[in-house]
Amino acid sequence: MSELAVRVEGICKQYRLGGPRERYSTLRDQLDKLASAPLRALRGRGERSDQDGLFWALKDVSFEVKRGEAVGIIGRNGAGKSTLLKILSQITEPTEGEVDVHGRVGSLLEVGTGFHPELTGRENVYLNGAILGMRRTEIARKFDEIVAFAEVEKFIDTPVKHYSSGMYMRLAFAVAAHLDPEILVVDEVLAVGDAEFQKKCLGQMGEVAQEGRTVLFVSHNMSAVQALCPTAILLDAGRVDRVGPTGSVVPEYLARVGKTRRESAGPRRLGPELELTDIRFTPAVFPAGGRTAVSVTLSASEALSVDHLCILIYSLTGIRVAVADLRSPDAPYRVRASNRLTVKADLRRVNLVEGEYTVGLYLAAGSWHGDVYDLTSFEVTASPEPSRVTPYHPMNRGFVELDHGPIRATAISFLEAIA
Amino acid sequence: MATIDILPARQTQAPSDITRIRPSRGWRAINLREVWRYRELLWFLTLRDIKLRYKQTALGVSWAVLQPLFTMGVFTVFFGKLGKLPSDGKPYALFVLAALLPWQLFVNALTQSSNSLVAEQRLITKVYFPRLIVPVASVLSGLVDLLVALCLMVAMMAAGPVFGWFTVKPTAAVLTIPIFTLFAVLTALAVGLWLSALNVQYRDVRYTIPFLTQFWMFLTPVAYAASLVPSAYRLLYGLNPMTGVVEGFRWALLDTDAPDWGMMAVSAAVVLVLLAGGLFYFRRMERTFADMV
Numbered sequence: 001m002s003e004l005a006v007r008v009e010g011i012c013k014q015y016r017l018g019g020p021r022e023r024y025s026t027l028r029d030q031l032d033k034l035a036s037a038p039l040r041a042l043r044g045r046g047e048r049s050d051q052d053g054l055f056w057a058l059k060d061v062s063f064e065v066k067r068g069e070a071v072g073i074i075g076r077n078g079a080g081k082s083t084l085l086k087i088l089s090q091i092t093e094p095t096e097g098e099v100d101v102h103g104r105v106g107s108l109l110e111v112g113t114g115f116h117p118e119l120t121g122r123e124n125v126y127l128n129g130a131i132l133g134m135r136r137t138e139i140a141r142k143f144d145e146i147v148a149f150a151e152v153e154k155f156i157d158t159p160v161k162h163y164s165s166g167m168y169m170r171l172a173f174a175v176a177a178h179l180d181p182e183i184l185v186v187d188e189v190l191a192v193g194d195a196e197f198q199k200k201c202l203g204q205m206g207e208v209a210q211e212g213r214t215v216l217f218v219s220h221n222m223s224a225v226q227a228l229c230p231t232a233i234l235l236d237a238g239r240v241d242r243v244g245p246t247g248s249v250v251p252e253y254l255a256r257v258g259k260t261r262r263e264s265a266g267p268r269r270l271g272p273e274l275e276l277t278d279i280r281f282t283p284a285v286f287p288a289g290g291r292t293a294v295s296v297t298l299s300a301s302e303a304l305s306v307d308h309l310c311i312l313i314y315s316l317t318g319i320r321v322a323v324a325d326l327r328s329p330d331a332p333y334r335v336r337a338s339n340r341l342t343v344k345a346d347l348r349r350v351n352l353v354e355g356e357y358t359v360g361l362y363l364a365a366g367s368w369h370g371d372v373y374d375l376t377s378f379e380v381t382a383s384p385e386p387s388r389v390t391p392y393h394p395m396n397r398g399f400v401e402l403d404h405g406p407i408r409a410t411a412i413s414f415l416e417a418i419a
Numbered sequence: 420m421a422t423i424d425i426l427p428a429r430q431t432q433a434p435s436d437i438t439r440i441r442p443s444r445g446w447r448a449i450n451l452r453e454v455w456r457y458r459e460l461l462w463f464l465t466l467r468d469i470k471l472r473y474k475q476t477a478l479g480v481s482w483a484v485l486q487p488l489f490t491m492g493v494f495t496v497f498f499g500k501l502g503k504l505p506s507d508g509k510p511y512a513l514f515v516l517a518a519l520l521p522w523q524l525f526v527n528a529l530t531q532s533s534n535s536l537v538a539e540q541r542l543i544t545k546v547y548f549p550r551l552i553v554p555v556a557s558v559l560s561g562l563v564d565l566l567v568a569l570c571l572m573v574a575m576m577a578a579g580p581v582f583g584w585f586t587v588k589p590t591a592a593v594l595t596i597p598i599f600t601l602f603a604v605l606t607a608l609a610v611g612l613w614l615s616a617l618n619v620q621y622r623d624v625r626y627t628i629p630f631l632t633q634f635w636m637f638l639t640p641v642a643y644a645a646s647l648v649p650s651a652y653r654l655l656y657g658l659n660p661m662t663g664v665v666e667g668f669r670w671a672l673l674d675t676d677a678p679d680w681g682m683m684a685v686s687a688a689v690v691l692v693l694l695a696g697g698l699f700y701f702r703r704m705e706r707t708f709a710d711m712v
Contacts, residue, residue: 015710086544086709087440088440089546089547090438090440090547091543091544091545091546091547091709092706092707092709092710093440093441093442093443093706094440094441094442095442096442097441097442098439098440098441099439099440099441100437100438100439100440101437101438101439101440102436102437103436104436105438107546107547109545109546110545113541113542113545113546114541114542114546116467116471118470118471118474118475119467119470119471123467123470126463127463127464127466127467130459130460130462130463130464131460131463131542131546131548132546133548135459136459272622
């Protein structure tokens with residue numbers, strides 16, 4: 001079976017509760033534990049008896065990927081997609097099971113990992129390339145191409161802190177796109193850059209897949225998965241739910257997501273000092289063109305400032321449809337140690353076409369920044385105003401119903417037009 | 420639009436290697452071949468740390484001179500002039516500076532490496548590479564400061580006779596400086612490996628380090644001469660590897676008495692044990708770094 005690229009067999013991954021990251025403890029906690037149950041604490045983690053604090057992020061996951069195959073991994077948040085990629089990228093170890101990887105793996109769980117704002121574009125390309133596992137000679141050889149791809153030739157010796165966010169992402173992606181592994185593991189990285197650049201990157205990745213490289217691709221963007229990957233694996237609650245042609249797995253997934261109830265995903269830890277305690281839409285069901293209110297609650301264990309806070313609204317197909325910027329108009333929000341911050345805003349005239357939307361968040365607070373997806377969802381129902389109801393099926397109406405003023409129609413005869 | 424050049428051979432080539440990923444159990448030796456494979460990353464991370472060290476500081480790299488210079492000044496006034504601590508017959512200022520060179524290298528390397536894994540959590544949770552590279556890079560980047568501070572030492576030694584303050588002639592022993600530097604670096608790394616891995620799980624470590632280094636400085640003959648310690652306790656004193664390093668620097672630069680080689684042997688053994696233990700402990704904890712940091 002020389003054709004096999006990845007063989008995953010019986011992979012399980014166990015985490016302690018409190019999000020996929022184990023919360024670090026202080027020595028005092030440990031000493032407390034030691035005092036209350038000396039034997040148990042000394043025996044160590046393997047034999048911990050409090051099973052209720054543990055959960056399986058992945059449970060008995062097995063599949064095979066052939067060489068040259070492009071496989072999409074889909075599933076709801078918390079289904080174990082990212083954990084799976086982390087295991088395949090050797091960032092974290094499985095608790096049980098084993099994986100055979102035939103060939104050099106390049107993993108892109110994030111673009112621009114290790115980019116430092118104080119370093120120049122050139123320095124960052126070399127550093128980032130080395131972090132992604134490229135050799136110095138290889139980076140030197142591809143350097144001009146990378147810079148041309150990112151279209152930052154003029155600024156390559158400027159510290160990247162002076163770059164626009166678009167330039168920054170382009171450069172970061174350019175390095176990633178020139179990674180040349182036999183097996184490429186990609187997570188959500190297409191959700192960056194302007195539309196033009198996304199298209200370019202999709203093209204580049206499509207090329208990669210066609211040229212016989214094995215690709216494992218995680219995304220919330222169903223159209224990207226459909227465009228890139230003939231095969232898809234649907235994960236659900238840490239198990240492989242379905243493996244099959246993308247064309248049949250994706251609709252099944254969408255149908256399932258549509259049926260789930262709208263509720264907040266519960267507290268989620270974002271970095272060491274920050275927790276997203278709650279995010280909700282009230283009401284969570286409202287008519288097209290109606291109003292709703294969004295509220296976000298963060299808890300901080302240390303004092304920090306919230307520099308970016310932006311609600312991301314996604315269609316079920318994973319396309320970002322709208323955002324609502326909730327930054328404070330003047331200074332960033334400051335949260336004191338062990339305080340909560342709740343930000344509320346009314347969203348007036350939400351002109352979304354009826355359907356189900358999922359909600360994510362872009363956040364930069366304290367040491368944490370990034371996107372989180374699938375936090376909650378809301379449903380837009382058909383507008384009660386008869387004048388607003390369009391006879392076309394919602395599927396054909398895009399995502400936004402544009403408001404328009406009174407319609408003026410003028411009919412002129414040909415003769416008049418000529419005259 | 421640019422395209423990736425893919426060597427046509429690659430598609431037909433058999434995959435170069437098979438990696439097996441499975442849960443590891445128990446204690447494992449550090450995989451030095453893997454670390455060697457990532458040596459370029461080690462180089463780039465070290466280079467980055469060096470470049471970033473004094474960026475956005477008004478005084479830049481002069482900090483590497485100012486820190487030992489001011490510490491030397493304070494020590495000379497209080498311990499040398501007012502406290503009248505003996506300095507093996509050498510000018511007290513030089514005597515202290517010769518000790519501060521390896522000492523500050525050690526303290527910086529220890530502090531940086533202990534915090535390194537937590538500082539690089541973004542990297543650790545997103546990319547695979549041998550984690551050992553992170554603390555090693557942060558230790559190595561401190562060597563530049565030592566070089567700069569050495570220039571200060573040389574300048575002072577040259578200025579002494581010119582202004583008629585003192586005359587100190589270095590001997591051939593000056594060639595042993597790299598050895599004592601290596602000794603200091605390995606000591607810092609040995610302790611840094613333990614602390615960085617512990618720091619991932621217990622953030623208490625962060626608060627312990629300033630206390631630890633301060634405490635350690637009093638146990639090291641930085642402000643005073645090692646000859647103050649009765650010779651009967653010499654071997655015991657060797658349990659602190661930095662004693663030998665400081666003594667060595669003084670011997671190499673100022674021609675004081677050579678360090679007690681028996682004591683050095685004890686120190687070497689201590690470093691070796693700490694380092695080996697640190698490597699194993701680090702390796703054992705390594706697999707959980709991404710989940711815990």
